[in-house]
Amino acid sequence: MNDTLRNAAAPIRVGIIGAGTWAEYGHIPALKQLPQYLITAVFSRSAEKAARVAASHGIAHAVTSLDELVNHPEVDLVLVLNQAPQHEAGIRAAIAAGKDVYCEWPLTTSTAVSAELAQLAEQAGVRNIVGLQRRLAPGYRYVSDLLAEGYIGQLRSVRMHVSVESFGAQRASYLAYTVPPENFSDLLPIFGGHFLDILFAHFGFPRQFNALTANQIKQVAIDGSDELIPHTTPDQILLHGVFANGAVLSVQLEAGKRNNFGLQIDLTGTEGDLKISNSTCFGPPVNLIEGARGDAQPLQALPVPAKYDWLPAHELGGSTAELAHLYAAHARDRRDGTQLAPAFRDAVNMHEVIDLILESDRTGVRTAVPTVKTP
Incomplete structure (x- = not known):
């Protein structure tokens, strides 16, 4: 979604693909630390896992398909958090839906495919972020x-x-x-x-x-x-x-x-x-x-x-705090038109x-x- 379509003060609404350990240990606590974000939807290949994560973390929607996640009207930013061989499908779906997209590193298992996806995201004009947060x-x-x-x-x-x-x-x-x-x-x-x-x-x-x-x-x-x-x-x-x-x-x-x-x-x-x-x-x-x-x-x-600390007062561990700083950088990029977050x-x-x-x-x-x- 184009940044200008929503009030700049409104939170960035996040949909998560993949409900594994790093999603719960890293991404969800990092995002909850930042008032600029609201996690609204989660999708997992296991509907039971998605429902459990949603219930545990107060996420409104546990959806049942990738298509539903990327096209959800309450999702502005799609997080691709499953394993590397599955990244390509989530990234392509998010770009096709016109949504900003974050993907864990490695972007894909192939240099050529990663280069193609970078070009697709740039051509589509969607903000893209890779999880090189350190x-x-x-x-x-x-x-x-x-x-x-x-x-x-x-x-x-x-x-x-x-x-x-x-x-x-x-x-x-x-x-x-x-x-x-x-x-x-x-x-x-x-x-x-x-x-x-x-x-x-x-x-x-x-x-x-x-x-x-x-x-x-x-x-x-x-x-x-x-x-x-x-x-x-x-x-x-x-x-x-x-x-x-x-x-x-x-x-x-x-x-x-x-x-x-x-x-x-x-x-x-x-x-x-x-x-x-x-x-x-x-x-x-x-x-x-x-x-x-x-x-x-x-x-x-x-x-x-x-x-140098861009976060509100927190007790996050080192790795999770690094991830929160990446999301803080992305929020600044959306606000200021900069490119602090790795793309x-x-x-x-x-x-x-x-x-x-x-x-x-x-x-x-x-x-x-x-x-x-x-x-």
Whole structure:
């Protein structure tokens, strides 16, 4: 629906496709935190699940078909929250209905299909958002501004280590879908996509890189099942590259970490250093930001200024708060005509980077990164 057709002060009415764990743990609490939104409808392949979620969260309509959801007169924004192989159908239906559309990352399981959907959304004039929400967390935006203000001088290096406590040889039943390669939901697309997007959104795309991947986990057991499923996708990814200004990039992603897991990003500059860390890759804790300037100085905690928090007072965990910031950005975009929230075109850029990583690993050749397209 065109933004001008409704009073700008009226809430954005949301219809949800997919009533799984992340919908209830992440999206519904995030949206309920923001007065700019009202969840009005939910659809699931299980009518019983849709009815349960609607009743639990005060959602007025539990609908029984995708067509009913996207064409519902009380839905302005369609959220596509089911698994990656099912995203395309929901996105196409929302675009055909002329509705704004949010889709979880990965956008689809195919770079070509994702590019087609980005073009369709742009041609239809519907606002489109992809769930690469981590870039909008207050801490990352604060660090980005510190860099722009010269806190550490000229950037010399970026080092990121993401060690994931899940995606190992034993997985919870709700993670069974991450094993088949055709689902495009393994370590590189999921954690690589989210965390590489942080780097690229705030520090730019590297000019070139080389990549190495390894498949050390050969089979996966799912909780509650005796079956061992062949596992053929990478559970270790190494990426080394260089940015346009000569700063170097080093990334390691590893799955199935038993201990000492989490996130660490180190930024080295000519005048100082910054560090971003977290004891988990996905969960309640928020990032710790630390910095130091000069020589041989201890890192000091840098509290994130209140101006970077776009949310009302809340008790949301780190990952859910990141998602709420994405929705806050979308509400601002609708109001101001901006593009703060990541769009489908950002998803296509990430798809293409993942393709380049796999190509570099296959050939052993350093890969040039083409100029990215922006929304």
